[in-house]
Amino acid sequence: MRFARTVLFPAALLLLASQAATFALQAQAVPADAPYKNPQTPVDSRVSDLLSRMTLEEKASMLEGSGWMESMPIERLGIPAIKMADGPMGVRSWLGSSAITSSANPPIKVEATSFPAGITMAATWDAELVQREGRAIAQETKALGRDMILGPTVNINRVPLWGRNFEGYGEDPYLTGHLGVAYIRGVQGEGVIPSVKHFAANNEEFERHRIDAHISERALHEIYLPAFKAAVTDGGAWTVMSAYNKVNGAHLAENKPLLHDVLLKEFGFKGFVISDWGSTYSTAPTVNAGMDLEMPGGQRMRDWMARPETLKSGNGDGWLTTEKVLAEIKAGHITEATLNDNVGRILRVIFESGIFDHPHTAGGEVDTPDQRAIALQGATEGIVLLRNEDSILPIDTAKVHSIAVIGPNAAVARTGGGGSSLVRPKSAVSPLDGIKERAGSTIKINYTLGVGMEGENPADDTPEARAKSIKEAADAAAQSDIAVVVVGRYSKIEGEGFDLKTMDLPAGQDDLIAAVEKANPHTIVVLNTGDPVTIKPDIAKAPGLLDMFYGGEEGGHALAAILFGDANPSGKLPVTLPKHFEDSPAYGRYPGENLKVDYAEGIYVGYRYYDTKKVEPAFPFGFGLSYTKFEYSNFQVAEVAQIGGGDPARAYSATLMIKNTGTRAGAEVIQLYIHPLHSKIDRPVRELKGFGRVTLKPGEARFVHFNISRSALSYWSPEKKDWVADPGGYDVEVSSSSRDIRAQAPLVLRP
Ligand code: BGC
Numbered sequence: 001m002r003f004a005r006t007v008l009f010p011a012a013l014l015l016l017a018s019q020a021a022t023f024a025l026q027a028q029a030v031p032a033d034a035p036y037k038n039p040q041t042p043v044d045s046r047v048s049d050l051l052s053r054m055t056l057e058e059k060a061s062m063l064e065g066s067g068w069m070e071s072m073p074i075e076r077l078g079i080p081a082i083k084m085a086d087g088p089m090g091v092r093s094w095l096g097s098s099a100i101t102s103s104a105n106p107p108i109k110v111e112a113t114s115f116p117a118g119i120t121m122a123a124t125w126d127a128e129l130v131q132r133e134g135r136a137i138a139q140e141t142k143a144l145g146r147d148m149i150l151g152p153t154v155n156i157n158r159v160p161l162w163g164r165n166f167e168g169y170g171e172d173p174y175l176t177g178h179l180g181v182a183y184i185r186g187v188q189g190e191g192v193i194p195s196v197k198h199f200a201a202n203n204e205e206f207e208r209h210r211i212d213a214h215i216s217e218r219a220l221h222e223i224y225l226p227a228f229k230a231a232v233t234d235g236g237a238w239t240v241m242s243a244y245n246k247v248n249g250a251h252l253a254e255n256k257p258l259l260h261d262v263l264l265k266e267f268g269f270k271g272f273v274i275s276d277w278g279s280t281y282s283t284a285p286t287v288n289a290g291m292d293l294e295m296p297g298g299q300r301m302r303d304w305m306a307r308p309e310t311l312k313s314g315n316g317d318g319w320l321t322t323e324k325v326l327a328e329i330k331a332g333h334i335t336e337a338t339l340n341d342n343v344g345r346i347l348r349v350i351f352e353s354g355i356f357d358h359p360h361t362a363g364g365e366v367d368t369p370d371q372r373a374i375a376l377q378g379a380t381e382g383i384v385l386l387r388n389e390d391s392i393l394p395i396d397t398a399k400v401h402s403i404a405v406i407g408p409n410a411a412v413a414r415t416g417g418g419g420s421s422l423v424r425p426k427s428a429v430s431p432l433d434g435i436k437e438r439a440g441s442t443i444k445i446n447y448t449l450g451v452g453m454e455g456e457n458p459a460d461d462t463p464e465a466r467a468k469s470i471k472e473a474a475d476a477a478a479q480s481d482i483a484v485v486v487v488g489r490y491s492k493i494e495g496e497g498f499d500l501k502t503m504d505l506p507a508g509q510d511d512l513i514a515a516v517e518k519a520n521p522h523t524i525v526v527l528n529t530g531d532p533v534t535i536k537p538d539i540a541k542a543p544g545l546l547d548m549f550y551g552g553e554e555g556g557h558a559l560a561a562i563l564f565g566d567a568n569p570s571g572k573l574p575v576t577l578p579k580h581f582e583d584s585p586a587y588g589r590y591p592g593e594n595l596k597v598d599y600a601e602g603i604y605v606g607y608r609y610y611d612t613k614k615v616e617p618a619f620p621f622g623f624g625l626s627y628t629k630f631e632y633s634n635f636q637v638a639e640v641a642q643i644g645g646g647d648p649a650r651a652y653s654a655t656l657m658i659k660n661t662g663t664r665a666g667a668e669v670i671q672l673y674i675h676p677l678h679s680k681i682d683r684p685v686r687e688l689k690g691f692g693r694v695t696l697k698p699g700e701a702r703f704v705h706f707n708i709s710r711s712a713l714s715y716w717s718p719e720k721k722d723w724v725a726d727p728g729g730y731d732v733e734v735s736s737s738s739r740d741i742r743a744q745a746p747l748v749l750r751p
């Protein structure tokens with residue numbers, strides 16, 4: 001038995017839940033001038049005033065959702081339901097699981113701007129742009145009458161096969177944290193509630209409900225937690241979503257060491273924790289760990305949980321229903337003080353976000369020209385130029401009169417990976433459309449499929465069909481001045497709920513590249529996928545190679561702008577591209593055995609591993625070419641007195657002159673790494689601790705400043721259970737990638 005969604009008071013409740021009602025307070029009438037109703041009352045006082053007026057049943061009811069994407073409203077007190085929608089790359093339909101909302105005929109069709117994937121936005125290294133993206137997404141969320149957007153995803157790319165790597169910001173905690181904070185600021189600035197997900201380490205989809213990730217305390221603190229910490233301490237995030245999986249033996253929704261001890265106590269999180277959809281497995285341990293709101297809830301949750309596939313995949317739900325919570329309170333397993341804490345955190349966000357005082361109503365504009373412009377800028381800045389032999393790019397329109405556009409991702413706009421993040425755009429521009437539009441009538445475009453996308457269309461998906469279409473592609477390439485081959489993956493190969501089976505490109509695509517290159521050496525290969533691909537010899541030798549990741553609805557326009565030189569490439573890899581999966585630090589430690597995965601590589605994730613262990617990647621972290629050149633000079637690091645005094649930590653400032661020495665305007669992403677010279681503990685050879693994006697005209701030079709805090713020199717000491725910066729020498733490096741150090745300067749931390 002359970003309570004109805006809108007609360008029935010008090011007689012109906014007594015009938016519905018007689019046992020629970022035995023210890024319920026009588027609901028008192030609420031005066032119109034109750035302090036919690038007054039927006040001038042400080043938020044903490046509003047929360048305590050409202051809590052004091054709530055019955056125990058009302059409080060317990062707030063821990064369960066009322067629908068697929070709505071929290072529990074309490075009409076008597078004017079508490080609204082928090083109306084959610086999936087993100088993070090735009091607003092998705094909220095009426096059911098992704099299987100329902102992604103179907104051809106969903107119950108309602110929600111169309112919104114499809115922004116580039118997280119990994120694409122990470123490749124921009126442009127925090128200001130990510131903040132504008134967050135603001136635009138929040139505006140669309142409000143325009144559609146919703147209050148909360150389920151993003152950003154700040155999980156670290158540990159293994160190149162994770163199906164959801166495209167949602168996150170890559171392999172580095174510092175970059176991920178900065179971009180996550182920017183997104184949160186953009187969203188919260190509009191009074192919309194973000195949800196930072198998935199706390200704490202959700203790095204594979206394999207058995208995502210049952211897998212138990214064993215991670216050292218140091219790796220948690222240095223790699224997997226910093227982005228969540230930044231979200232809380234710098235971004236002031238209002239909600240955090242707990243992950244499906246287990247970490248060190250406990251499901252995240254009831255993981256007291258991580259939720260209570262780290263998130264609430266160590267980071268000082270003041271917002272509420274929401275479960276991932278179907279990620280709870282207990283009542284009292286979950287509530288006591290600090291998990292505040294279980295989702296989904298209500299009849300939709302019950303229908304979903306009744307489906308055999310839901311249970312088979314390991315979902316858990318329905319543990320924080322009002323009656324279960326009340327029963328645990330009665331049994332003494334949950335105290336009322338704890339319940340007040342949980343509910344208080346939800347109420348605080350309802351007040352702080354403004355949705356109590358100003359509910360969002362649907363009817364606003366979505367996919368405005370401004371919003372599309374942000375999507376276009378992200379897609380353009382996020383394209384990484386990996387190879388440009390003999391300056392094959394930008395396309396010289398004086399010489400190129402025909403272009404063969406080829407590939408399974410050429411004529412279709414593959415805007416993002418699959419699952420709960422895939423936004424349905426009003427319209428999206430494919431690479432072919434973008435190139436055609438830009439080429440105009442003077443350049444002939446010869447399009448052929450090349451090979452069908454594996455698993456998409458049975459007629460194209462046979463060796464014979466592939467051989468035939470590869471032959472057609474080679475012919476088209478032979479008859480054109482240059483060839484552009486757009487390869488990659490799509491939402492059924494790369495998405496939520498499953499991992500990639502291989503880092504190789506899908507069936508036939510490597511053969512296609514080889515055949516096209518043979519037919520026309522002037523070939524440009526474009527990777528259109530979120531995860532790394534195995535760099536086979538033919539990809540490696542293509543004179544032009546670009547990674548556009550998933551560019552959202554404007555991806556085709558962005559690609560054309562880069563190919564034709566209307567925009568100068570400025571994207572830098574937010575993740576190392578290894579030559580093969582076998583080179584990856586997680587190789588042999590994925591997906592785990594007997595539902596346990598040991599993160600034995602510890603802190604050696606991404607470039608921390610490749611650079612320290614001297615494993616040559618195909619393309620290093622932070623790498624990306626430009627059509628212009630930049631010169632780094634006058635690099636200096638100085639100790640600065642801590643303003644305000646009293647803080648024994650010394651801070652440093654670094655200054656660098658950067659000059660555009662080429663002939664085109666362009667942007668350079670300068671990366672600042674710390675390289676410890678002597679350390680009491682094993683440390684990576686370098687770690688990113690600063691970055692800056694500078695746009696310069698030809699010949700223009702500018703000084704760039706970085707602040708280096710003592711924490712930038714620190715590592716997590718499991719013995720001290722704290723961050724430690726060893727006194728001694730460090731090198732500060734400024735680089736154009738983790739392997740292209742342009743200047744370095746010493747720094748000495750005095751004891
Ligand atoms: C995903 C979340 C998502 C939620 C709601 C889950 O399956 O892991 O990222 O926000 O569903 O759709």
